[in-house]
Amino acid sequence: MPILSFSSNDIDVITGKKRRTIRKLWKTPLKKGDRLYCYWNLVSKEKMKIFEAIVTDVEDIAFEDIVDNDDVAREEGFKDSKEMLKEFKKMYGGRVDNSDKFQIIYFEKLDIDDWKGDKIDEKSMITKRADILFDSGKFDKSTMCYDAALRIDPHDVYLLNKQGDNLSRLGKFDEAIDCYDKALEIEPDNVYILNNKAIALLNAGDLDGALKSSTIAYNYSPSSPIVLYWRGFILEVLGEYDKALRVYDKLIVIDSENPEVWNSRGNLLTDMG
Template structure:
């Protein structure tokens, strides 16, 4: 029973894109017609069977013929032959010589109904891998897995929604909307999918259409926090500030312990010129945070800007210092801090802040000219 092990990162294997592999020849080499039992991570606790296959073609070659063969390496998904040989040396413990025999094994997957060994839930296996890749931010790979899972079950609403989310993160908003629409054909009242479609429309620039879809979700469940949050944001993008504020005020009653709600309300009030009220919202956002990791540095920076407009420079400086403690290399935060320090007459400290900007962005004109202005006072 020939067994092949693949890395769980070898996504092309389960999507069907890859139908061959290169392995060191066994004492009894593989031949056409052999049945393969293929696994992910065979020698780890994450071991998982992925498919059975028939060997359809075999090409024999030596290790010497693999060295320097960049074309073959790229066909196998490696950057070049050096990358491929590095993987082989790791796979075989570095025990390789020029005369070692290798095989290029071409295979064809066997339908699960024809498997001789233990059967698996193929869709569940692929979906799980897709979710792991999605959660780790590898959206280019996860979209391939979601596609493979959807080929097994094109009407799975969960998969259609997840693929839509995945495509949105890749900036493929119209493709994402197509996935959401397929899911909504089956569940037209699913507020989460409606909301995701509204977000995709918003990101694609179709703000009015986004509001129409958001209206549908709102009509189905007017007290849903996630629907209200994005409804408020969409109204804000349309310039309907009063309507957006009413939505955020309603949301605060429902989800008042969520710092993002208070941050969004503070941002809106800042844009409306209601600076004192904005600061109250930002303060509340800080208050309800369980720890610093939940604090929104951009919101704290905006709070600082609001304090500047109110003439409360010491409070503004506190905000910028807090924002920088969360994102120490953020150029905008460092610039803002430098400006406040200038206004407070602390020119040496201001120069230090501007130098930090110039260290990361040598062509930053604002930092350069503000630093020059500070030097005139020393």
Template sequence: MPILSFSSNDIDVITGKKTRTIRKAWKTPLKKGDRLYCYWNLVSKEKMKIFEALVTDVENISFEEIKDNDELAMQEGFKDSYDMLREFKKMYGGQIAGSDEFQIIYFEKLDIDDWKGDKIDEKAMITKRADILFDSGKFDKSTMCYEAALRLDPDDVYLLNKQGDNLSRLGKFDDAIGCYDKALEFEPDNEYILNNKAIALLNAGRIEEAYKASTIAYNYRPSSPIVLYWRGFILEMLGRYDAALRVYDKLIVIDGENPEVWNARGNLLTDMGMLEEAIQSFDKAVEVCLDDSEMDAGAINRMGNAYIDLGKFDEALECFNKAISLEKHNIDFLLNKGVVLMELGKFEEAVDSFNKVLLRNPDNEDAFFLKEECLENF
């Protein structure tokens, strides 16, 4: 019973794109017609059977012939022969000699009804792998897995929605919208999918259409926090500030312990020129954070900008110091701190802040000219 183990990164195997592999020849080499039992990560806790296959052809080749063969390596999905060699050394514990025999094994995946061993839920297995890759931010690989799962069940609403989310993160908004539209054929009242479609339309620059999708979602679930949050943002993008503020005010009643809600409201109030109210919202966002890891440095920075516009420079400086304590190398925060120090007449400290900006970005013209202005006031 020949067993092959593939790594978690070898996604082409799951999608059916890859139907061959190169392995060190066993004592009893593989031959055409042999049945393969294929697994993910055979020697780890993540061990999982992925399919059975039949060997369709075999080529015998020495390690000397493959170790510098870039073309062969790239056909196998490696960047070059060095990358392939590194993988082989890891696979075989570094125990490879130039005379060692390898095999290029060609195989064909068998339909699950033709398996001789334990059968698996192939769609569930592929979906699980896709979800893990998605949660890890490996969207280029997870989209391949969702695509493979959809080939098994093209009408699965969960998969269509997840593939839409995945494509959105890859910037393929039109394709994502197509996935959401197909999912909505089966569940037209699913507010989460409608909301996801609205976000994709917004990112595609189709703001009026995003608003229409958001309205449908809102009509189905007018108290959904996620629908309200994005509805407020879309209204803001449309310049309908008063309507957006009413949405955020409704959202605060429902989800008032969420700092992102208060941040969004503060941003809107800043754009509306309602600076005192904006500061109150930003302040509330900080207050409801459970710990510093949840604090939004960007929101604190915007609070500082609002204080500057109100002429409250000491309060602004306190905000910028807090934001910098959370993101100590953020150039925008350091630059803003320098500006407010200049307003307070603390030119030497301002120069120090501008120097930190220039250390990170020597071509920052704002920091350079503001520093020169400070030096003239010493």
């Protein structure tokens, strides 16, 4: 049972973008047709099975042919051969030298129904990783994970909303709005998504659209602090100061312990003279 371990930062593995890897030649070399059991962080507490795969092809390659080969390194997902060699030394405890032989292993992920070993909740696994990357601010990587999870379940409202939030942080507001719209087709009364859409529209420069989405959210939940906060801000940006002030006055009663609310109301009063 050949086992491959990948770093949990190797996002291209679960998105399906990466379908090859380079490893030291084993005592029993891999061959076409072998089944692979693939894990993240195999020797740590964070060990997690990510998929099973079938080897589609292998190429034997000498260390001297990869040590300074930037093309091979980039195909493997590294910036250059120096970065790849650094990873090899880390992977093999520094035990890498010119006499070593390697294999380029090409593989194809198997559908979970075709696995022979323990099955996992693949969507949950990918979503968990996406959330970790999102919370750590790695939005370029988390968006790939949310994409992969949505390929498994394109109608998951949580995923659509999180992908929208993620794309917004990358400045891709039109794509974010598309995600929110898909989520709202399923849950049209979800005030949090309506509010997120309003924020994305505001950032995209569509002030009228932002107010419209905010109004729909407000009609569903007129006492929601987050809806009121952003509604007040949108009205302020539109120059509707009196209306914005009335929203902040209402919000003060509901969320009086929030310093951001007092600060926003104070800024508005300053702008009003």
